[in-house]
Amino acid sequence: MAGLIAPVARLIEEFSKLPGIGTKTAQRLTYHVLRASTDDARALAAALIGIKENVAYCSVCCNITEAGVDPCDLCADPRRESGRICVVEEPLDVLAIERTGEFRGRYHVLHGAISPIDGIGPERLRTRELLSRATAGGIEEVILATNPNLEGEATAMYLADLLRPHVASVTRIARGLPVGGDLEYADDVTLIRSLQGRRAVER
Amino acid sequence: MAGLIAPVARLIEEFSKLPGIGTKTAQRLTYHVLRASTDDARALAAALIGIKENVAYCSVCCNITEAGVDPCDLCADPRRESGRICVVEEPLDVLAIERTGEFRGRYHVLHGAISPIDGIGPERLRTRELLSRATAGGIEEVILATNPNLEGEATAMYLADLLRPHVASVTRIARGLPVGGDLEYADDVTLIRSLQGRRAVER
Numbered sequence: 001m002a003g004l005i006a007p008v009a010r011l012i013e014e015f016s017k018l019p020g021i022g023t024k025t026a027q028r029l030t031y032h033v034l035r036a037s038t039d040d041a042r043a044l045a046a047a048l049i050g051i052k053e054n055v056a057y058c059s060v061c062c063n064i065t066e067a068g069v070d071p072c073d074l075c076a077d078p079r080r081e082s083g084r085i086c087v088v089e090e091p092l093d094v095l096a097i098e099r100t101g102e103f104r105g106r107y108h109v110l111h112g113a114i115s116p117i118d119g120i121g122p123e124r125l126r127t128r129e130l131l132s133r134a135t136a137g138g139i140e141e142v143i144l145a146t147n148p149n150l151e152g153e154a155t156a157m158y159l160a161d162l163l164r165p166h167v168a169s170v171t172r173i174a175r176g177l178p179v180g181g182d183l184e185y186a187d188d189v190t191l192i193r194s195l196q197g198r199r200a201v202e203r
Numbered sequence: 204m205a206g207l208i209a210p211v212a213r214l215i216e217e218f219s220k221l222p223g224i225g226t227k228t229a230q231r232l233t234y235h236v237l238r239a240s241t242d243d244a245r246a247l248a249a250a251l252i253g254i255k256e257n258v259a260y261c262s263v264c265c266n267i268t269e270a271g272v273d274p275c276d277l278c279a280d281p282r283r284e285s286g287r288i289c290v291v292e293e294p295l296d297v298l299a300i301e302r303t304g305e306f307r308g309r310y311h312v313l314h315g316a317i318s319p320i321d322g323i324g325p326e327r328l329r330t331r332e333l334l335s336r337a338t339a340g341g342i343e344e345v346i347l348a349t350n351p352n353l354e355g356e357a358t359a360m361y362l363a364d365l366l367r368p369h370v371a372s373v374t375r376i377a378r379g380l381p382v383g384g385d386l387e388y389a390d391d392v393t394l395i396r397s398l399q400g401r402r403a404v405e406r
Contacts, residue, residue: 004298005269007257011250017243019235020228030254031295032222034267035314038255040220045248047214051233052241054210064237066208092234095207111238 008034060133062126063109064091074107081105083140087130087159089113089147097145105143108133113151114158122158130159134166141169148175148193211237263336265329266312267294277310284308286343290333290362292316292350300348308346311336316354317361325361333362337369344372351378351396 008030015026033041058065058072065072074080074094084105088094094107110125134142142163146152160170176194177186186194211233218229236244261268261275268275277283277297287308291297297310313328337345345366349355363373379397380389389397 005258005267005272005275007250007254007269008267008294011254014247014250017247018232020231025223027295028223029221031293033251033254034258034294041251041255044217044220045251047210047217048236048244048248048251051210051214051236052244055208055237064208064211066210069208072208090234091211091237092230 061107061109062111062129063094063107079104083138084143085130085133085139085141086143086145088145089152089155093145103143105141110146110155113146113155115151115154122155122162125155127159127162131162131166134163139167141171142167144170144172148173264310264312265314265332266297266310282307286341287346288333288336288342288344289346289348291348292355292358296348306346308344313349313358316349316358318354318357325358325365328358330362330365334365334369337366342370344374345370347373347375351376 011030011033012023012026015021015029016023021029033044054067055064056067056070057063058070058075060071060075063072063074081104084103085108086097086103086105087108087110088097089110089112091109094109097103097107108126108130110127110130112120112125114120114122114125130142133139142159144156144159146155146159156172160172163170174197175190176197177183177190183191214233214236215226215229218224218232219226224232236247257270258267259270259273260266261273261278263274263278266275266277284307287306288311289300289306289308290311290313291300292313292315294312297312300306300310311329311333313330313333315323315328317323317325317328333345336342345362347359347362349358349362359375363375366373377400378393379400380386380393386394
């Protein structure tokens with residue numbers, strides 16, 4: 001198209017490849033970069049290269065770690081309870097749980113969930129590494145904190161069967177009404193889970 | 204925060220600087236890049252550098268052009284009417300007008316609009332270059348195609364006064380109801396413009 005010169009077309013195309021970024025947004029971002037300083041553009045480019053060159057995976061928990069830092073800071077921290085492993089799908093889930101300050105154990109990052117539709121079986125996830133940790137002994141509890149959706153539930157069921165012979169306690173995070181939510185507007189499945197997961201009211 | 208390693212934090216921060224990208228979206232994009240291939244990340248980084256290194260401004264119309272291509276393809280095209288200049292705010296506006304196929308003249312890109320609130324006066328825009336083109340002679344019509352908002356209107360009024368002594372005809376694109384729109388839902392200002400801009404129905 002007249003006016004759309006090659007370097008501009010190329011950046012629009014690359015931005016469009018990112019998830020949730022359509023052509024219009026990609027155009028807007030591209031013209032922003034065009035107007036921004038060269039330093040700003042270089043900083044983003046350097047951060048993109050940096051994340052590929054300076055990120056590695058922890059050999060213990062499989063979470064991302066800075067290149068050369070293995071095991072990761074969390075796995076190396078002697079103040080964390082080593083007998084408790086919280087299993088999550090993605091590195092961002094570790095951040096979410098850390099933000100709560102409620103969990104003081106270790107993590108294991110699967111990097112995905114079982115999804116037959118997408119052709120993702122347990123062998124595509126970091127399940128072997130998790131089984132090794134469980135069979136090595138010293139683990140009292142594995143908390144399955146995969147997402148409360150179809151894939152996450154399937155993954156939790158699979159892992160529960162896999163780990164039960166080796167670990168004293170395999171638990172699943174509670175599913176129920178979100179705090180601040182409204183019973184009237186809750187979906188049926190959440191309400192059913194909420195009833196099934198009911199607990200005695202402490203005096 | 205535990206788990207948020209430096210290269211990841213840095214890319215989240217850089218993505219957040221882009222317009223319309225909040226922290227959550229920046230996190231999502233960052234973890235997408237982390238999972239994507241190194242080639243994909245490098246391609247985006249190269250496109251970012253490329254747009255700063257390979258884009259220049261046409262010395263005639265001030266639109267962006269590939270480095271070394273001056274005047275730009277549109278200004279160099281002998282098939283375009285050289286007596287008609289369409290003035291727009293941004294390079295993307297040139298694309299929008301070219302898409303219609305309705306205009307066969309030349310362009311002039313201001314790179315912004317007059318905005319006293321943001322401290323942008325006419326001297327910050329490419330108005331001097333436009334005046335030079337107008338005073339050089341041979342221009343029958345200048346079409347002011349700045350945006351139909353406060354800044355765009357102010358810019359059009361300013362340019363009309365500036366150019367009128369030098370150009371036979373200074374016109375403004377029509378403002379009115381968008382095609383496919385609904386009179387009932389049109390805002391008052393648009394409706395007023397639409398009435399003011401009424402034209403005799405051709406037989």
